[in-house]
Amino acid sequence: xxxxxxxxxxxxxxxxxxxxxxxxxxxxxxxxxxxxxxxxxxxxxxxxxxxxxxxxxxxxxxxxxxxxxxxxxxxxxxxxxxxxxxxxxxxxxxxxxxxxxxxxxxxxxxxxxxxxxxxxxxxxxxxxxxxxxxxxxxxxxxxxxxxxxxx
Ligand SMILES: [Zn+2]
Numbered sequence: 001x002x003x004x005x006x007x008x009x010x011x012x013x014x015x016x017x018x019x020x021x022x023x024x025x026x027x028x029x030x031x032x033x034x035x036x037x038x039x040x041x042x043x044x045x046x047x048x049x050x051x052x053x054x055x056x057x058x059x060x061x062x063x064x065x066x067x068x069x070x071x072x073x074x075x076x077x078x079x080x081x082x083x084x085x086x087x088x089x090x091x092x093x094x095x096x097x098x099x100x101x102x103x104x105x106x107x108x109x110x111x112x113x114x115x116x117x118x119x120x121x122x123x124x125x126x127x128x129x130x131x132x133x134x135x136x137x138x139x140x141x142x143x144x145x146x147x148x149x150x151x
Contacts, residue, residue, distance in 0.1 A: 001068070003032045006059040009068045017072060023079045031056045041067065044075035048082045073124070077117045084113065 010030055018024040033056060035043040041061040046053045055075045062068045088109060095102040 001059050001062045001064075003059040006057055006062055006068050007032055009065050010057065010072060013069055013072060014076075017069075017076055021076050021080050023076060025051060026079055027052045028076075028079065029054045032059050034058045034060070042071035042075050044078045046079060046082045046085055048086045051082075053079050053082070074117060074121065077120045078113070080120065081113065081116060084116075 031054060035056050035058050042055060042057045044053055044055045057068065057071060092105055095105060
C-alpha cells in the first residue's frame with residue numbers, strides 16, 4: 001500500500017483504538033518503514049518507564065485497510081501488555097546475549113507474549129464484544145417487537 005494511505009488509516013483509528021485498550025495515556029510514535037524483520041508487517045518497541053512506544057508499519061507489506069488495522073491492534077495490545085516487558089527486563093538482566101539460556105528465554109518469551117496478544121485479539125473477535133452485541137441486539141429487538149413491555 002501507499003505510505004500516505006497507510007498513515008491516513010492509522011491517523012483515523014489509533015486514538016479510538018488506544019482508548020478502547022486503555023492505553024490512551026501512552027505517547028506512541030508511528031513510523032512507516034520496513035521492520036527489523038523483513039517478514040513483519042509491523043513491530044512495536046516499548047519503554048514502560050516513560051510509557052512511550054514506537055510502532056513501525058511497513059506499508060509495502062500491508063495489503064488492505066483491514067491488514068493495517070489488524071496490525072495496529074496487534075501492536076497496541078503489545079503496549080497494553082508492556083508491564084510484562086518490565087518483568088522480562090529484570091529476569092533477563094543476568095543473561096549474556098546470545099548464549100543458550102538467553103536463546104531459550106527468547107523463544108519462551110515469544111511463544112508466551114504472542115499467544116497472550118492472540119488471546120486478547122480473540123476477546124475482541126469472539127469474546128466479550130460479541131455477547132454484548134447479542135445482548136444489545138436482543139434488547140433492541142425486544143423493544144421493537146414488544147414495546148408495551150417497556151412503556
Ligand atoms: Zn506480536
